[in-house]
Amino acid sequence: MNAPVTLQRLGADAARFVAKEKKLYIDGTWVPAMEGGTIDVIDPATGKAFDRVPEGKAADIDRAVAAARKAFDDGPWANMTPADRGKLVWKLGDLVERHADELAELEALDNGKPVTDARNGDVAFSYELLRYMAGWSTKICGQTIPLSAGAPFHAYTLREPVGVCGQIVPWNFSFMMAVWKVAPALAAGCTIVLKPAEQTPLTALRLAELVEEAGFPAGVFNVVTGYGETAGAALAAHPDVDKVAFTGSTEIGKKILDAAKGNLKKVSLELGGKSPMIVFADADPAVAIPAIAYGIFYNMGQTCTAGTRLYVHKDIADTILTGLKAFAESMSIGVGLDPKTQIGPLVSQEQFDRVSAYVKAGLADGAKLYCGGNRAGTEGYFLEPTILTETTSDMSVVKEEIFGPVLVVATFDDDDIDSVVKEANNSIYGLAGSVFTRDVSRAHKVAKKLKAGTVGVNTHHVIDPALPFGGFNQSGWGREQGYEAILLYTEVKSVGIAL
Numbered sequence: 001m002n003a004p005v006t007l008q009r010l011g012a013d014a015a016r017f018v019a020k021e022k023k024l025y026i027d028g029t030w031v032p033a034m035e036g037g038t039i040d041v042i043d044p045a046t047g048k049a050f051d052r053v054p055e056g057k058a059a060d061i062d063r064a065v066a067a068a069r070k071a072f073d074d075g076p077w078a079n080m081t082p083a084d085r086g087k088l089v090w091k092l093g094d095l096v097e098r099h100a101d102e103l104a105e106l107e108a109l110d111n112g113k114p115v116t117d118a119r120n121g122d123v124a125f126s127y128e129l130l131r132y133m134a135g136w137s138t139k140i141c142g143q144t145i146p147l148s149a150g151a152p153f154h155a156y157t158l159r160e161p162v163g164v165c166g167q168i169v170p171w172n173f174s175f176m177m178a179v180w181k182v183a184p185a186l187a188a189g190c191t192i193v194l195k196p197a198e199q200t201p202l203t204a205l206r207l208a209e210l211v212e213e214a215g216f217p218a219g220v221f222n223v224v225t226g227y228g229e230t231a232g233a234a235l236a237a238h239p240d241v242d243k244v245a246f247t248g249s250t251e252i253g254k255k256i257l258d259a260a261k262g263n264l265k266k267v268s269l270e271l272g273g274k275s276p277m278i279v280f281a282d283a284d285p286a287v288a289i290p291a292i293a294y295g296i297f298y299n300m301g302q303t304c305t306a307g308t309r310l311y312v313h314k315d316i317a318d319t320i321l322t323g324l325k326a327f328a329e330s331m332s333i334g335v336g337l338d339p340k341t342q343i344g345p346l347v348s349q350e351q352f353d354r355v356s357a358y359v360k361a362g363l364a365d366g367a368k369l370y371c372g373g374n375r376a377g378t379e380g381y382f383l384e385p386t387i388l389t390e391t392t393s394d395m396s397v398v399k400e401e402i403f404g405p406v407l408v409v410a411t412f413d414d415d416d417i418d419s420v421v422k423e424a425n426n427s428i429y430g431l432a433g434s435v436f437t438r439d440v441s442r443a444h445k446v447a448k449k450l451k452a453g454t455v456g457v458n459t460h461h462v463i464d465p466a467l468p469f470g471g472f473n474q475s476g477w478g479r480e481q482g483y484e485a486i487l488l489y490t491e492v493k494s495v496g497i498a499l
């Protein structure tokens with residue numbers, strides 16, 4: 001792997017942003033945290049701090065919520081036409097695209113992810129999503145409803161913005177997760193307090209600068225950097241917040257629910273996953289192998305939809321595994337900011353330890369190490385793409401979300417779909433799944449039977465701004481993307497007019 005020289009690889013714009021003193025963005029102004037504390041920002045390629053951001057706490061959340069409340073209840077935002085709102089969201093998309101290289105570099109530095117993936121994935125998806133959602137601004141409608149029992153009313157529904165939204169996002173796709181939440185909320189006319197993950201706060205602050213540059217009214221969008229247990233918890237519990245949207249672990253998702261209880265704010269949750277990939281004997285290896293490798297190793301496996309469990313028919317298992325091993329061993333491991341990098345470091349020491357402990361536990365439980373498993377390099381949080389075979393359903397590596405570049409493999413020998421689908425569905429999660437086969441009928445049957453919010457056929461990761469995304473079971477509540485996301489940020493009001 002390449003030596004972790006990182007900061008020097010930044011372009012001029014990203015370097016300028018890193019050099020700036022970071023502040024919270026509240027009510028259209030930049031302010032330090034009230035208690036003055038800061039959080040170090042760590043470069044996962046070296047483990048060293050290179051920046052710091054304010055440590056916002058409950059008092060900062062109070063200020064930000066008050067600004068969002070005012071902007072929603074009284075501000076110019078509330079009276080803006082849908083067309084003007086849509087234009088601002090579109091403009092934000094244009095600004096994100098104009099600064100795409102800079103945003104990708106900041107994300108690659110802060111999170112460790114490959115800059116090429118950040119540019120073509122995270123950032124490109126984000127500006128396309130902003131434009132997609134900008135289009136919805138002018139198309140959010142109620143219905144006229146003929147009353148069923150014949151009351152003499154003319155009745156219709158209004159679809160109104162839900163109000164002040166607290167949005168709490170994780171570190172794995174920090175910028176993109178923020179935009180997933182911000183874009184539909186703005187399009188629907190809500191106001192926002194965003195809390196990015198403490199590990200990766202930079203791109204949310206850069207997004208706030210772009211919001212300011214686009215010309216959104218003060219208070220519509222606020223960013224408070226801070227820890228989950230303090231700033232995050234205060235936001236989720238705040239009585240003046242109408243809705244909380246969260247992406248992160250299932251464990252914290254449950255805490256968000258508890259916190260939201262006080263004022264029964266609306267809740268949407270995108271949580272963990274343990275997504276299966278099923279390969280039948282008739283699958284095309286040339287299609288399946290790269291798709292599976294991308295399914296598990298993209299973003300170093302720190303992807304909620306990662307295909308982490310592989311069920312492969314024994315007649316094709318050797319071919320698939322040999323191909324996967326060659327693929328894994330050919331991946332270029334290095335610092336995120338190197339455009340050739342395919343595998344960067346994990347985000348933090350904590351994640352590195354967590355994932356390494358899972359690999360160890362899997363081996364202790366009797367799984368076989370097929371490839372990888374070692375730390376790469378001598379500094380930073382690099383882990384080789386890893387494949388464990390001969391796994392069984394009782395192992396922690398098969399049951400729990402690892403959130404690292406670790407594929408667990410089991411074989412099956414039944415041509416029938418039922419037993420393998422039953423195994424695939426044997427999880428507390430239900431975010432995604434995929435099936436590889438050339439039999440069209442079998443593909444549709446498996447797609448129907450998998451308990452998952454998104455299913456891929458002869459591919460694994462399936463996402464698009466127009467396509468609903470979310471989880472069955474403990475993978476979450478609600479769907480983001482598409483019109484479904486607009487539904488998450490609106491409330492329905494029924495109006496009856498006595499005739």
Ligand code: NAI
Nearest residue numbers: 169170196197228229232233248249252271272304401403
């Ligand atoms: P986390 O769920 O603790 O963090 C996600 C976000 O929630 C961060 O912004 C954090 O500051 C905030 N948060 C933490 N505690 C909070 C609280 N009590 N109230 C409100 N907000 C709070 O995830 P973490 O600890 O970074 O990662 C642990 C595991 O979670 C990972 O190994 C992975 O398995 C899973 N995870 C899943 C993600 C997904 O996309 N589904 C994303 C990140 C983590």
Ligand code: MG
Nearest residue numbers: 228248249252
């Ligand atoms: Mg946590």
